[in-house]
Amino acid sequence: MQRSESCPSCDGNDWLPLPGWSRSAMLSDGRFLEAQLNKEHCRDCRLVRHVSPPSKDQLEAIFKEGYELYAHPAGDSFEMQRQRRYADWILALIGARPVETVFEIGAGNGSFLTELHRRMPDWRLKGLEPSPIAAGHARESGFDIQTGLLQDIDVSGADADIVLAINVVEHAHDPTAFLSHAVTAVADNGCLIVVCPDGERPSSELLVYDHLHSFTALAIDNIARKAGLTITQRVIAPVSLGPFQALLLRRSSEADESARIGAPAQGLYEWRYRFLLAWHQLDSALVQRIESAGGNVWAFGGGESAQMLRTYAPETWSRVAGVLSDVPGSFDRQPVRIYGPSTDGQPRTLLLAVRPEIQGAVANRLTHDGNKVVQWDDLILGG
Ligand SMILES: [Zn+2]
Incomplete structure (x- = not known):
């Protein structure tokens, strides 16, 4: 089924097709899915989206039932090595900001929070996670984790200095709504840190079925503005982590007349x-x-x-x-x-x-x- 909605970033409707697969696709936890994987490229902002994305119900089922990425207790050596690298990167981004509370959207089995706690034992760490099994493991590790999807939970009481969403926004049907909702968990002078694949270069994320969008710098900047947010920093992950970008966002104020991010490179x-x-x-x-x-x-x-x-x-x-x-x-x-x-x-x-x-x-x-x-x-x- 061809979609008629316009681009969630630039509102354009000029799509270029990308090579797809008719009967095989991979979910982000590695599971094989017999489904059509077709994506298309927005000619204006270079966002990539699914041509025939899973419905909201299908997507919820993917994450709530049987999602295997974090369906085990935190602590296996490969996972913790990766979380140490993420912590190095994200702590550098947080820098000297005063932090009491961190709230992680999509906390998985709590493996990232476990590493963060090891580094920053005084920080209060909490979050939410849609998979009941993973959320249970995170709670067993001592974290205050609600079970559910961001769209279904009122997170405005979180009052967190840092709200983290690591590799979550690319799964959202409506990325603007996701950011608008995520920022309600942020305290007055706090910030939101969003990590997602770097859409400025093609990578394996284009092959992931439940990655509904790929974001160029321009595409995510447009979406942040729609959500009333300003990107104050955009950094690229070290090679050891792979092709990811991290964005530091805060609520826009009158003073924010920052220059628009220029159009991405041609080609x-x-x-x-x-x-x-x-x-x-x-x-x-x-x-x-x-x-x-x-x-x-x-x-x-x-x-x-x-x-x-x-x-x-x-x-x-x-x-x-x-x-x-x-x-x-x-x-x-x-x-x-x-x-x-x-x-x-x-x-x-x-x-x-x-x-x-x-x-x-x-x-x-x-x-x-x-x-x-x-x-x-x-x-x-x-x-
Ligand atoms: Zn666009």
């Missing part, structure tokens, strides 16, 4: 198009690479990139014997094997299942250990 549509086309062509290219490498094929990495390969390179994935990783964890409910030297004397081929941006470094290490390595960063980042 973003073509860049996004090439990126998605490369994902379309990845499966057949990887099958060829695996066949010419020979040997038993194992995937190296059990995170989001492995889930992406399983969804969007299924023929390749069907040839993988199992998943190896440096850190304990599970993939498809099976424990991953901890990476070590090959023990059976058979030649071993490792298909990299890590982000393209870090494949070069990982490949060097694994090749040095005597493995044959199949990487695909050139295919995805080549454009």
Whole structure:
């Protein structure tokens, strides 16, 4: 079904199609969904949106039932390593602001709040989370967490110096309403920190079914203004975290006549198009690479990139014997094997299942250990 609504950012209605998938899509927790994934690009502000997004009810069901990203207690080593990096980044952004209370929208299992508490034991930490299982884990860790979606909960009593929404706004049907609602939790002189994928460069977020919008700097600036907010700072995440942006927002005042963010660089549509086309062509290219490498094929990495390969390179994935990783964890409910030297004397081929941006470094290490390595960063980042 084609949508008729105008762009939620610039109100334009000039959309350019992006390559999509008719029957396979990945949810942000890695689950496979047999659904149509088609996105389109706003010619004016370069926002990306779904052509046929899940309904509000479907979206609520995704988050309230069976959402697996945080359906476990906080504390596994991969997750906590990531939260330490997030904490480094966000604490630097908060800087010397006086803080008593932090409120996190989409607190998951409380793993980020756990790390924040370790660093800042005097801060009062609370939040909300739609998944009852994840919210339960966060409460077990000692945090005051309400269960529900932001749109259904009155958060105006939170009175928080810092309100955080880390990787949440891209899931919202109405991002302006999301920001308007989120800011009601902010105390008078407080601020809202929103982290989301950086829409200025194409990345795997375009392949995530429940990411309903991708935001360029201009697109999120328009949306913030509609919500009565001013972006006072926009920073890009360190490479170790991936392609994300953080925005520091506060309620607009009369004095805010800040310059509008300029139009993004030309060529973003073509860049996004090439990126998605490369994902379309990845499966057949990887099958060829695996066949010419020979040997038993194992995937190296059990995170989001492995889930992406399983969804969007299924023929390749069907040839993988199992998943190896440096850190304990599970993939498809099976424990991953901890990476070590090959023990059976058979030649071993490792298909990299890590982000393209870090494949070069990982490949060097694994090749040095005597493995044959199949990487695909050139295919995805080549454009
Ligand atoms: Zn637009």
